[in-house]
Structure formats: structure tokens, C-alpha cells
Amino acid sequence: MVAPRSVGGGGPSGFLVYATYDNATFHQLINPDAAEGETVETVVGGQPSRYERRELVTEDVAIHAAKVFATSGDLADDLTWVAS
Numbered sequence: 001m002v003a004p005r006s007v008g009g010g011g012p013s014g015f016l017v018y019a020t021y022d023n024a025t026f027h028q029l030i031n032p033d034a035a036e037g038e039t040v041e042t043v044v045g046g047q048p049s050r051y052e053r054r055e056l057v058t059e060d061v062a063i064h065a066a067k068v069f070a071t072s073g074d075l076a077d078d079l080t081w082v083a084s
Contacts, residue, residue, distance in 0.1 A: 013042035014056025017065050019075060027081045029065055031057050 017029035034054035041050050057065075061079065068076040075081050 011042065013040045013051075014053075014058060015062035016042075016044050016051060016055060017057060017062050019065075019069055019081075025083050027075055027083050028055060029057055029061070030054050030080045030082050031061075032080045 014031070018026050020026045031054050034052075034056075036052065036054055038053045039050045040053050040056065041048055042056065043049070044051075065076050065079055068074065
């Protein structure tokens with residue numbers, strides 16, 4: 001079974017990336033260099049929403065995370081993930 005994963009958002013604000021193996025625990029990709037508490041508006045799933053800047057990553061980082069997950073089924077260990 002292929003584990004669900006998602007990449008959403010886009011443009012200058014960044015991309016929202018998460019993965020889950022069981023639909024219970026979600027692993028959110030975090031930009032560790034972004035300041036906590038700062039929010040930006042971006043469109044995810046066709047809906048404008050506000051997200052913390054640290055929850056949005058660059059296109060290159062999102063593509064890297066997606067490639068690692070798609071080829072190995074694992075989270076990229078060179079990136080920062082937070083489980084919830």
C-alpha cells in the first residue's frame with residue numbers, strides 16, 4: 001500500500017508538505033530557518049488560508065521531499081519534519 005502524502009500551495013509564499021503512513025499521524029515538513037509566529041496567506045486546495053511561514057517550504061525542497069517519499073516510502077532525513 002502506498003502511503004498518502006500531499007504537496008499543496010505554491011507561488012512565492014511556498015508549499016505546504018505533509019506525509020502520513022496511517023492517516024492518524026501526520027508528518028509536516030518545516031522550514032527551520034523561518035521565524036515562528038509569522039503568518040502568510042497562500043492558496044491550498046483552492047482555498048486561501050493563513051499558515052505560519054515555517055510551515056511553507058520552497059519548491060525545490062517540496063520536490064526533493066516528494067521524490068524521496070515516492071521512491072523509498074521514507075521521509076527525507078535531511079529535512080525537518082514535525083509529527084502531529
